[in-house]
Amino acid sequence: MVNRSEIMNKVAQIFRDVFDDKELVVNDNTCANDIDDWDSIEHINLVLAIEKEFSIKFDMNEIARLKSVGEIVRAIELKLQ
Amino acid sequence: MKVLEYPFDNLYILRNKKSIKKELLQRGGFIKKRIAILSGSTIGDIKNILELFLLNHGIKPEFYVGQFNRFYEEAVFENVELERFNPEIIYIHTSNRNISVFPDVGDDVNACNNKLMQVYRYFENVWKSIQEKHKCIIIQNNFELLPYRVLGNADIYLDYGMNYFIQKLNEKFYEYARTNSNFFINDINYLSSWVGLEKWSDASYWHLYKYSLNMEYIPILCHNIANIIKSILGKNKKALILDLDNTLWGGVIGDDGVENIRLGYESPEGSAFLEFQKYIKKLGDIGVLLNICSKNEPEAAEAGFSHPSSVLNKSDFICFKANWDEKYVNVSEIVKELNIMSDSVIFIDDNPVERDSVRRFIPSIAVPELRNPENYINILDKSGYFEVTTLSEDDIKRAKNYKDNQARELFKTQFSDYSEYLQSLNMKCTVSGFQSKLIPRITQLINKTNQFNLTTKRYTQSEVEELLQDNSYITLCADLQDKFGDNGIVTAIIGKINGEILAIELWVMSCRVFKRNLEYAMFDEIVGICQKRNIRKLIGLYRPSGKNSLVKDFYKNLGFLLSYESDNECKWEYSVPKHYQNKNKVIEVFYGE
Numbered sequence: 200m201v202n203r204s205e206i207m208n209k210v211a212q213i214f215r216d217v218f219d220d221k222e223l224v225v226n227d228n229t230c231a232n233d234i235d236d237w238d239s240i241e242h243i244n245l246v247l248a249i250e251k252e253f254s255i256k257f258d259m260n261e262i263a264r265l266k267s268v269g270e271i272v273r274a275i276e277l278k279l280q
Numbered sequence: 281m282k283v284l285e286y287p288f289d290n291l292y293i294l295r296n297k298k299s300i301k302k303e304l305l306q307r308g309g310f311i312k313k314r315i316a317i318l319s320g321s322t323i324g325d326i327k328n329i330l331e332l333f334l335l336n337h338g339i340k341p342e343f344y345v346g347q348f349n350r351f352y353e354e355a356v357f358e359n360v361e362l363e364r365f366n367p368e369i370i371y372i373h374t375s376n377r378n379i380s381v382f383p384d385v386g387d388d389v390n391a392c393n394n395k396l397m398q399v400y401r402y403f404e405n406v407w408k409s410i411q412e413k414h415k416c417i418i419i420q421n422n423f424e425l426l427p428y429r430v431l432g433n434a435d436i437y438l439d440y441g442m443n444y445f446i447q448k449l450n451e452k453f454y455e456y457a458r459t460n461s462n463f464f465i466n467d468i469n470y471l472s473s474w475v476g477l478e479k480w481s482d483a484s485y486w487h488l489y490k491y492s493l494n495m496e497y498i499p500i501l502c503h504n505i506a507n508i509i510k511s512i513l514g515k516n517k518k519a520l521i522l523d524l525d526n527t528l529w530g531g532v533i534g535d536d537g538v539e540n541i542r543l544g545y546e547s548p549e550g551s552a553f554l555e556f557q558k559y560i561k562k563l564g565d566i567g568v569l570l571n572i573c574s575k576n577e578p579e580a581a582e583a584g585f586s587h588p589s590s591v592l593n594k595s596d597f598i599c600f601k602a603n604w605d606e607k608y609v610n611v612s613e614i615v616k617e618l619n620i621m622s623d624s625v626i627f628i629d630d631n632p633v634e635r636d637s638v639r640r641f642i643p644s645i646a647v648p649e650l651r652n653p654e655n656y657i658n659i660l661d662k663s664g665y666f667e668v669t670t671l672s673e674d675d676i677k678r679a680k681n682y683k684d685n686q687a688r689e690l691f692k693t694q695f696s697d698y699s700e701y702l703q704s705l706n707m708k709c710t711v712s713g714f715q716s717k718l719i720p721r722i723t724q725l726i727n728k729t730n731q732f733n734l735t736t737k738r739y740t741q742s743e744v745e746e747l748l749q750d751n752s753y754i755t756l757c758a759d760l761q762d763k764f765g766d767n768g769i770v771t772a773i774i775g776k777i778n779g780e781i782l783a784i785e786l787w788v789m790s791c792r793v794f795k796r797n798l799e800y801a802m803f804d805e806i807v808g809i810c811q812k813r814n815i816r817k818l819i820g821l822y823r824p825s826g827k828n829s830l831v832k833d834f835y836k837n838l839g840f841l842l843s844y845e846s847d848n849e850c851k852w853e854y855s856v857p858k859h860y861q862n863k864n865k866v867i868e869v870f871y872g873e
Contacts, residue, residue, distance in 0.1 A: 219298030240324040243489050247496060248295045259488055 206253075206275050210268060213248045217241060227269030245271075253279065284336045285648070286663040290499045297328050304332065309826055310340035311513065311738070316367040317343060318351035318406075320374030320421075321492035329498050330371075333506035337515055348490065349378075355406040363413065368740065369512075370410055371419040371505060374403075375468070375492035376426055376446060383440035385430075392439045400452045407456065407463060415742045418463045419508055422450045424472035424493075427481040461720065461741050464508050464669060468493075471500055507664030513738065514727030517646060517665040518620050519569035521611055522560070523629035524581055524602075528592065529553045530653065534580045544589030552653040557591040559657045564596055567675030568666055569618060569682060571599040573610045573627075578602040598682045607634050608641035615642075618682065619791040621730055621827060626665055628656075672721045674768045684765035685792055691764070702797060702866040705762040709798060711805050712872030714755040714772070719744050721769045722757055725788055730827040732789040732799075734820065734834065739774075739786075752777050756805055760793050760867070767793055771802055782810060783819040800863035803838055810856040818854040838863075 215223045218236050231237040237245075242265075249271065250256055255278040257265070265271050283292060283300060293300065313334075317323050323345050334341050344365040346354045351372050354362060379399055383392045403420070410418055423446045429435035435443045450469060457465050472480035475497050485491040493501065510516070525532045530542025530549040542550035543557075564570050570592075574581050581602030585594045594600065599617050601610040607629070615622045623644040629635050630650050639647045648659050674681075688705070695701035714722055723741045730736070747753045756773040759766065770793045774786040784806075789799060810818065820835040822828075836842070840852035 213295065216295045217298070219296075219302065239489075240328075243491075243495060244294055244325060248291065251291050251496075259484055262488060 230267040304335040318346040320378040330502040337510040507667040511667035511669040518624040524574040526630040567678040707867040729788040736825040820852040
């Protein structure tokens, strides 16, 4: 069973890689408005990186709901249960 | 860069593209290219990842990204923005999602054909408009098969089968590619089958983002496109340096003896090595220079090729180094003997220690990571080192040319006086202006030549073709033959006339005819032309490229005077004399049409 903070750490690392910013700090409320480069292209890229990191696959409806880091982490938790 | 070399990690590249780009940009010496990507579906990261692979080849792209699914309109209708961008390359990213009409079940042959031509003409219009307006290189995706088969297995052969329709459409595309020199197919049909159609065409990427392919495979797509582009720009690899033991056969020939090495269908391992040898032989056929570098006694090394199953012969190799020296020493010698740059060479060795050592001492050389013999072909093939975009007669005869040169070298040792040697070669050259039939070879020569290249100005085939129509340009090229063989077209010159001045914008000569006085014969021709056409002054430019220091003083040695000098350009001038004595005394000159 993976706990929430472990998931959060991995998600944060993905954000730092994708946006190439070692200092980047994210929390539950972080959303596209908070990160300049978080556009639709990078959003797709984030989803793919997350799916591969956790060996999960979101269906199309789930992906449509992933709007903030908190929602992403919750969606991962649900998949891993 | 290691992370961009096959076999690369798609996901790593996608996730870290920004930091990879930053690192690549720290290198210098990029060639800039304006590349337009026209869209049949989402471009998105395709642009970003293509940029990485191009930067890795020393090409810095400036992009025009077309609007979503507007490839037809942007190419065919007036498009000020694209015209202003003035693309050098247009990549058309389409897929089977862009096939507007398919046959219906029950359509007869005629109806199917009409639909085929309807779809084909739509694309052909795009290409023709581009060729008319932009005169640039076109890279066009073919079509991947559909992920479903309405007719089951019959879908691939019945007239109204949708997959059959796709195959026929692809055939029409290939026909166009065969007859249009500036048109290249990006074979996504192959890529998708290599990856697996089920993965490649994962429909969720289409429904969610309108990506026509699973974005995980964008790096594979872009690697393939970048290979075509670097090949067109003359950046293919030229030579292979191969180890022997456990690279071309199984076992250690010095210990095991020729009768005990594993080669041939008797064992799985031997079978894998045999297939690898066949693949290498084919590379030789397309003009890749094959060489051996092995830690072995020479006799033992050669004995391997007398093995009854050996496909390769000793005569397939240009340089054959079998000794106990460090490999990087031998590799450097081979590079020198072939007279090519080390960045156009690939070193193939099963031993990771040897690979590391060569990599460390000669960083510019390509050293692919080999694993098991059954994977050697895959690594070498998928790397795209030798992507064929033009295959001239010259490519096919290349190994012979190098062999002829070796015979010349041997012959040379009989002379103590170099000019006597040159005289005895019985050299003949045929000089002419550029002619249509020579254009592919001339373009290749212009784009591949690094050392004897005064300006390193690169031209596409259509740019060279245009020179033929333009009276303000003088073009010259020549072949060179001697008692040992024919070198083919080995030198080209482009000069622009401006009143009484001729400015030499390009002068290239293949490294295989260095020190044969051909450059003097060519200069004599230029002076002759100037005298005939009342041109009084020649201007010669030298632009250092980092690879052409060989010709730094070339114009000076011809008697030019320096008129201007800066870090990236030297301008030399020469007053054309009324009475001129030919500099070439060793080559008999003939004239082509």
